[in-house]
Amino acid sequence: MRVLNLVTNEESRFFKQQVETLESRGIESRTVSVPGTRVRTDDESSSRSVLDYLRFYPPVLTSSFGDYDLLHANYGLTAPAALAQPNLPVVLSLWGSDLMGEYGWLSKWCAKFADAVVVMSPEMAAELDCDTYVVPHGVDLERFAPEPQRDARERVGWRHDAHHVLFPYPETREVKNYPRAERVVEAVREQFSGRLELHTLFGVPHRGMPAYYNAADALLLTSRREGSPNSVKEALACNLPVVSTDVGDVGERLAGVDLSTVARTDEALVDGLLRVLRAGRRSNGRQRAREVSLERMGEQLEGIYRRVVEDGSADVSQPVTVGR
Structure with a gap:
């Protein structure tokens, strides 16, 4: 053909x-x-x-x-x-x-x-x-795969004595709504005793992204609209818990995935992120990622x-x- x-x-x-x-x-x-x-x-x-x-x-x-x-x-x-x-x-x-x-x-x-x-x-x-x-x-499941978090943090230069939330977009992308991500993380800090850092990414080659997914404790997506965000599917492939607004196919992708939340309100996003950070473990997302x-x-x-x-x-x- x-x-x-x-x-x-x-x-x-x-x-x-x-x-x-x-x-x-x-x-x-x-x-x-x-x-x-x-x-x-x-x-x-x-x-x-x-x-x-x-x-x-x-x-x-x-x-x-x-x-x-x-x-x-x-x-x-x-x-x-x-x-x-x-x-x-x-x-x-x-x-x-x-x-x-x-x-x-x-x-x-x-x-x-x-x-x-x-x-x-x-x-x-x-x-x-x-x-x-x-x-x-x-999603390329050979490239996006779980690896030890400590090794990944060494590769990206993140502190080992902190919790890390990944917002894998530049702050300026209006549709991704970075101010809401900041607002959610600040509210979590008020209820969480550990050190918490929010990371945005810009200009990272795609081949380097798996290290960030494996280094993070959670992916936070606050987009106003999406189709089928690859960041969510890539996070799933790395067993990274996802906390997201209810956009695109995110609800379908996260159905049955441990420690993941799809929410409409800031309060629900805060609760979902707190749950992930307090659990301190990975999700079972890779199993669902095989579908995509x-x-x-x-x-x-x-x-x-x-x-x-x-x-x-x-x-x-x-x-x-x-x-x-």
């Missing part, structure tokens, strides 16, 4: 992992990305000019006459060009901000005309007036591809599907 990929940023880690995973399953692909310079906005989403997207269509159209079985449009802003070409069936993947953000209206409209639509969470599926597949981004491995993601996407190619559209009654 040969796939023509469209994407806004071909250097996206999620996208590169997806392509590599599918290639390991024998699926060949070529990528056409949107031209122009990406602009970082307050929530760190990528934006280009309307002209850049107009320039995007000619190479998409030309490529669609090639020897491909289908076109996979990754991120909603690539969907208009995907649907405007006349030659290939279209699988559309929505990643989160493209559906929940400023241009969500465009993604919703385009989704109605795709042969199959892939989203990251049931919450995203509920936003669409069409049937969807729920296939979260996968890279291998599982590749298997699901290949299944969708084959149904689209063989039947002209994906059968939404199949097991990987959540439909409306």
Whole structure:
């Protein structure tokens, strides 16, 4: 099978992992990305000019006459060009901000005309007036794995005589709501006798992230909205307890996981974090993380591809599907 990929940023880690995973399953692909310079906005989403997207269509159209079985449009802003070409069936993947953000209206409209639509969470599926597949981004379980906490703290330079809460984003990402994380941790300090430190991360290479998950005592997520946050899945793979707002698929991911909390109020977040710190042990999250491995993601996407190619559209009654 040969796939023509469209994407806004071909250097996206999620996208590169997806392509590599599918290639390991024998699926060949070529990528056409949107031209122009990406602009970082307050929530760190990528934006280009309307002209850049107009320039995007000619190479998409030309490529669609090639020897491909289908076109996979990754991120909603690539969907208009995907649907405007006349030659290939279209699988559309929505990643989160493209559906929940400023241009969500465009993604919703385009989704109605795709042969199959892939989203990251049931919450995203509920936003669409069409049937969807729920296939979260996968996690590399070989890279993200438990290791002794003391060793991990030595690697990242954290104190051994303190408790550490990880907020794995820069403070400036508005959608992640760092002020709420600060507020929760400060409230915990008033009730917890041990030394407590809150750590934000910016610019850490992805390959270095497992050490931080293993060095921490808890992951704190206070986002206003999410699709399927990889930080939660990566924390699960390292058996790190998670305390999170009720966003995206976090509730589903943490169901049955020890020492993890999904909450709507500051008080519940404080209680959940206190429970983790007082327990002083790891979770059983890795068991749940196996459901969102890279291998599982590749298997699901290949299944969708084959149904689209063989039947002209994906059968939404199949097991990987959540439909409306």
